[in-house]
Amino acid sequence: MKVVLQNLTKIFPSRNKKSGEEVVAVNDFTFEIPDGKLIGLLGPSGCGKSTTLYMISGLQKPTGGKIFFGDDDVTELPTESRGVGLVFQNYALYPHMTVKQNILFPLQNLKGADKMSKAEMLKRATEAAKLVQIDNLMERKPSELSGGQQQRVAIARALVKMPRVLLLDEPLSNLDARLRLQTREEIRRIQRETGITTIFVTHDQEEAMSISDMIVVMKLGVLQQIGAPQEVYDDPHNLFVAKFLGTxxxxxxxxxxxxxxxxxxxxxxxxxxxxxxxxxxxxxxxxxxxxxxxxxxxxxxxxxxxxxxxxxxxxxxxxxxxxxxxxxxxxxxxxxxxxxxxxxxxxxxxxxxxxxxxxxxxxxxxx
Amino acid sequence: MVDSKHQWKAWLYLAPAIVLLLIFTVWPIFNTIRMSLLEGYTTMQDVAGVSFNFGIGNFKNVLEYHGFITCLKNTILLCVLTVPISTFLALLIAVALNSIKPLQRFLQTVFFMPYVTNSIAIGMVFAAMFNMIIGGGARPDSVGIVNNVLEAFGFEYINWMNAGSEYWANIVVMVVYIVWNALPFKILILLGGLQSVNKQYYEAARVDSTPRWRVFTKITIPLLSPMLAYVIITGFIGGFKEYSSIVGIFGEKMGPVGQQYSLDTMVGFIYRAIGNNEGRASAAALILFGIIFIVTMINLYVSKKKTHY
Structure with a gap:
């Protein structure tokens, strides 16, 4: 599924009504994310990358501009109807459910023509769990899992309903250095295997460079540069991009x-x-x-x-x-x-x- | 661990609390057990040097006492009715309060008001609301607001709590009053629980297109279950100790005029035995303790299975 952002803008009103200072979190973004690619939204904190992700998910409403999935304009579509999978930074696994129940949960919400039989759901959940290699942990509760395992469960839960777009918010930030390396390869592998257009947010340029097909560099709500990682590294359009990429x-x-x-x-x-x-x-x-x-x-x-x-x-x-x-x-x-x-x-x-x-x-x- | 050289300091700091607990908690408990096992014990006779037989006569006495079964029945009935109703209403109100933005603070204060209001005073207000003054005429001289409302909807007046009123009407009044009185604390606890639930669970549920009812039953209730368990357990404990609310509405005679003690409770029973038969009061107190203990154990056992923490 191709994702197109057209003049996307998000303005947060100021907290203090008197000063009236608005925060432009995302300023006039226009770019196209090709189908089946892994895209890294990259920038320092406060650059609007998470806001962009949440607008694509529908959890936040844009102030202006449009979002398209393929040819469908989804700007006005509520989150529930967008068919996105979202992995939260803190995973947001339901603590009272087992891994299996967590993964089954999105499937049990399906209605009408998409409704599945119990056996079918279980099959799909098992497939998703196998894909992220947690099929041996199905009966555990999230609190009994390591950070990396929780991360995988969150990905499985997001993938199980076959989302049109998979969104990951800082997927590796809660993992230790070694697990981070391993998990980013996993994300790459899972994305390749499923072919789902995947957008992830990170402030770590190395992470973005290493696994993305394309990176989108942002600063203070303004799009700086977009392109394949090596391209952007070799040909930065401005000093900020040059400074931000590379170790x-x-x-x-x-x-x-x-x-x-x-x-x-x-x-x-x-x-x-x-x-x-x-x-x-x-x-x-x-x-x-x-x-x-x-x-x-x-x-x-x-x-x-x-x-x-x-x-x-x-x-x-x-x-x-x-x-x-x-x-x-x-x-x-x-x-x-x-x-x-x-x-x-x-x-x-x-x-x-x-x-x-x-x-x-x-x-x-x-x- | 405290260094043994400084242990005396630790004891020193603990001493005020320990002394008070010994005097006002440990000794009374011990003394209650002692009195309950001395047949026909009264303080006056004890002071006068009378000696009592050791045995379980007081417990027998309690069970055979004419008012005891009424007390037990009233207490259990009020508990069983008010705890589920007040918990359910408190849950609804807490969820509603949590999901509205305007006036949230103001409404929180409003719903908390009964908690800081004197229960006898509230009882008098409720008594006025349900009251009906019967004079000589065909119609009562004056009725409370509840009967006015009933009349407005085309119903007959009901004698809720005055002379000649029926038992079920008395119980309705008590249930309404106790539930209303119990709500603020429960709302407070449940609202606190709701507000501490991570918003991301709800966002995750939205992303997964979860219907509202399913969000409530599958996410909100389980995440709130520790608070619900707490509210239910303390509700039962409080319910078994119901006394002042009945006095607040029906007065010290604990019943409508002419039906004295028809709404008597366990605590009422104990209270009235003090001063004339402390042995019986102590035995009844221990029986009440036993009931509360068993109910709480059952509650804990159930909640352990149902809550996820």
Missing amino acids: PPINVFEGAVSGGKLIIGEQAVLDVPGVADQDVYVGIRPEGFIPEENGPMTCNLSSVEVMGRDSSLVTTHTASLNPLVRSIIDSDIKVDPAAETVNFSLKPHKVFIFNKETEDRIYFEVN
């Missing part, structure tokens, strides 16, 4: 363009043909640095962290906006840890320059 995060410097050269500090570090002279922000991905004796960019070396496959050079630079400049280099390249400074040349496609006012990307030709 370790991108290194940002104050710089200037002068005569087709990018200047950081005093040094001309890169040719940027076709860019007018101006002050800019420069973002350089950690993997964009190549240590070279005669490299144009000089940083003060603080330490070298060896991680086996590659090394991380921790350096400082006066023009850097972050206290440290991190670069990740191949461990075959040896750098003397005792050296005072290290020189880098830069990979042009890992260097992004941004307008200092708007923070939008300024493109230059990469040879």
Whole structure:
């Protein structure tokens, strides 16, 4: 099921009636989520990603705009009639029911032509439980399950009625680090197996990047960029997106363009043909640095962290906006840890320059 | 654990409570048991140095006493009628209160008013509402608002509680009054329970297109079951101790004029035996204790099966 958001807007009225300050949680979102894909809504807290999800579910009403499932306009449709599956951040499993009863619950609500026999329901519930690998826990109560197991039950409950769209609100935030890795693979697998269009919300860029077919990056209710994870990483449209994606995060410097050269500090570090002279922000991905004796960019070396496959050079630079400049280099390249400074040349496609006012990307030709 | 060196301090801090409990709870319980086992015990005779036979004569005396069966019957009848009715009404009102937004605070206060109002005063108001003053004429001289309402709907007057009234009418008055009096506390507890239910369960139910009635029976009631159990158990305990409400409406004679003690209860029975036969009062108190104990055990047993915590 394709999901289309058209000029979707949500404005929360202010609590204090006198000041009258409204909160625009979601501002004029327009995008299309293709059928059968796994989509990550990504952004820092307060960016409107959960609000967007709840509007798609129907639990919150949009202030403006439209939502389509396929060709159906569902904007005015109540939650009950939308046929979505929703996994809550805290799972919201009914504590007084067993796992089996929890999974059966949505099926028992079906009416009319969709009504099923008891045996049919049980079969469907067992299938759903098998899919998320909890079919051996059917008689337990939620309180007797681990966080990861509860998570799976919640997914099974959302899946069992074959929703048109599956929505997950911060599905991994309550799990420990190891379980998180495992569960995100599970979500990917379950989504592949069922082929249900799945939208999940997260503030963890790594999580979104690793399993999504497409990520939607938001900030303060405004859509920043949408695309395949690698695309967005390689081609951020603005400084916010560049900073939000990637671990370790991108290194940002104050710089200037002068005569087709990018200047950081005093040094001309890169040719940027076709860019007018101006002050800019420069973002350089950690993997964009190549240590070279005669490299144009000089940083003060603080330490070298060896991680086996590659090394991380921790350096400082006066023009850097972050206290440290991190670069990740191949461990075959040896750098003397005792050296005072290290020189880098830069990979042009890992260097992004941004307008200092708007923070939008300024493109230059990469040879 | 408290360091043994400082244990005396712990005892010191506990002492005021322990002393008070010993004097006002432990000793009376012990003394009640003692008195109940001394046949024909009265305090006056005890002080005068009379010695009593040890035995279960007081218990026999209670069971054979002419008013006892009436007391037991009234008590149980009022309990069995008022606890389910008041719990059910309190549940409805609590759910309704919880689901309305405007005036919620105001209505909560309104529904809580009976709790902070003196029960004798309420009893007098209820008595006035059900009252009927019969003079010499064909029609009563004056009737309370309840009969006015009945008349407005085309019914005959009913003698609810005055001389010559029937037992069932008296019981109706008592049930209405006790239920009304018991509601605020139950509403308070149930409303508190409802408000502590995680809203996400309801959102999850909506996403799964759950019909309203099913939400109520399958989600609200089970999640509220610990509160319901509490309300029912305390309701039964309170019900078995019913006394002041009857005095509030029918006066100390506990019945309509000319039918004294027709609405007597266990506590009334005990109360009146004090001062003339403490042995019988103690035995009756222990019997009441036994009944409440058994009923509470049954309640706990049932609620353990029905509640999910």
